[in-house]
Amino acid sequence: MALLTIGAFARASRLSPKALRLYDELGLLRPARVDPSSGYRLYDPEQLEQARLVAWLRRLGLPLARIKDVLELPEAAAADVVRDYWHQVEAETEVRRDLAAFLVSYLSGEDAEMPENQSPLAIRYAVRTDRGLVRETNQDRAYAGQRLLAVADGYGSGAAGSAASAAAIEALREVDLPAGDLLNVMSEAARRAGSAVRDLMAADPEPDGGTTLTALLWSGSQLGLVHIGDSRAYLLRDDELFRITHDHTVVQGMVDEGKLTEDELATHPQRMLLLQALGTGDPDMRLQDARAGDRYLLCSDGLHRVLDDDTLRSVLTTVAEPEDAVGRLVELANEGGGPDNVSCVVADIEAR
Ligand code: MN
Secondary structure, eight states, X not given: OOOEEHHHHHHHHTOOHHHHHXXXXXXXXXXXXXXXXXXXXXXXXXXXXXXXXXXXXXXXXXXXXXXXXXXXSOHHHHHHHHHHHHHHHHHHHHHHHHHHHXXXXXXXXXXXXXXXXXXXXXXXXXXXXXOOSSOSSOOEEEEEOSSEEEEEEEESSTTHHHHHHHHHHHHHHTSOOSSSOHHHHHHHHXXXXXXXXXXXXXXXXXXXXXXXXXXXXXXXXXXEEEEESSOEEEEEETTEEEEOOOOOBHHHHHHHTTSSOHHHHTTOTTTTOBSOOBTTBOOEEEEEEOOTTOEEEEEOHHXXXXXXXXXXXXXXXXXXXXXXXXXXXXXXXXXXXXXXXXXXXXXXXXXX
C-alpha cells in the first residue's frame, strides 16, 4: 500500500504534523519510512489506528510515559493502565474539590479557622495484586480509591473465585459515600456485596466459589471496616502494628476456644478452611477514628501466611511511599515462594 506523507497522514489521523513529529521523537509512533534524501516522514495507512489511540490517550491527559506503556502492553494490562490513571485523577480531583470548598468558606469569612487548625485529613494509597508463583490464575481482587479500600480473595474452581471477588468489589464501588451515617453506609455496603455474591452463586448450576472481603470505607474523619473471611486489616500507629480483623477460619475458632495455640495455628493442615465467607455469614463491622500518621494495610492470606507480623511491620515502618510499600510486600511474598495469589493495599492518613 502506498505510504502517506506526513501532511496526508496528519489530516487522516486528525493530528497535527507537529504532534506527529513529537510522537516520533518520543518513540510513540515511528513513521513507516523516512526518506533518506529529503528526511520526510512517510506513514503507512495501517498506522492510523495507533495514531488515533495516541491522540485519545493524549486527550485523556495520560502522561507520555504511560502512553508508551499502553502501546507496549497486552490489551488487558493496557486497559488497567488507563483504569488506574483515571482512579488517580478522580482521587486527586476529590481532594482538590474538598480543598476548594474549604477555601470558599474560609475566604467568605464563614470559617475563621486556618487549615492547619482545622487539619482536614486525606488518604494516600496504593494497591497491588499478583498471581504469585504457584497458582495458575489470580482470583484475588483489590481496589483502592478515595472512598474505598478493599481486598477480596476469591476461591472455587475455574472462574468462580475471580467472579465472586470481582462482584464483591464492584458492589462496594457502587455504594455512595459518604452520604449519611458511616455505620449505615457500612451495613448497606456489606448487604450489597453479600447479595452480589449470592446472586452470582444462584446463577451457577454447581456453585462452589466464594470470596472473603476486607474493606475500609473512608468518610473523611472515620474509617468503617467491613470484614469476613481470612483476609486481614492491620493498623500501624506510632510504629506499632495492630491486627484489627479476626480470621473467620475453622482453626482460629479452635484457638479462641483454647483447643489450639497460636503457634500451632500457622502449620495446622486445615488452617485455610474458612468458617464464614461473604454471602454466607454476617461481616464484622467496626469504626476506626482516623488519625494523621496512621497507616493501614489490607491484605489477602497470600501475604500474611508468608510474611510474619515482624516483617510486615518492618516494611511498613521503613518504606515511606505506599506505592513502594505494596511493591515491596508483594516482592517479599514471592521471594517466600509465592504459594498463593497475593494482594495488598497500603493507605496513609495525612493532615492536608
Ligand atoms: Mn488466598
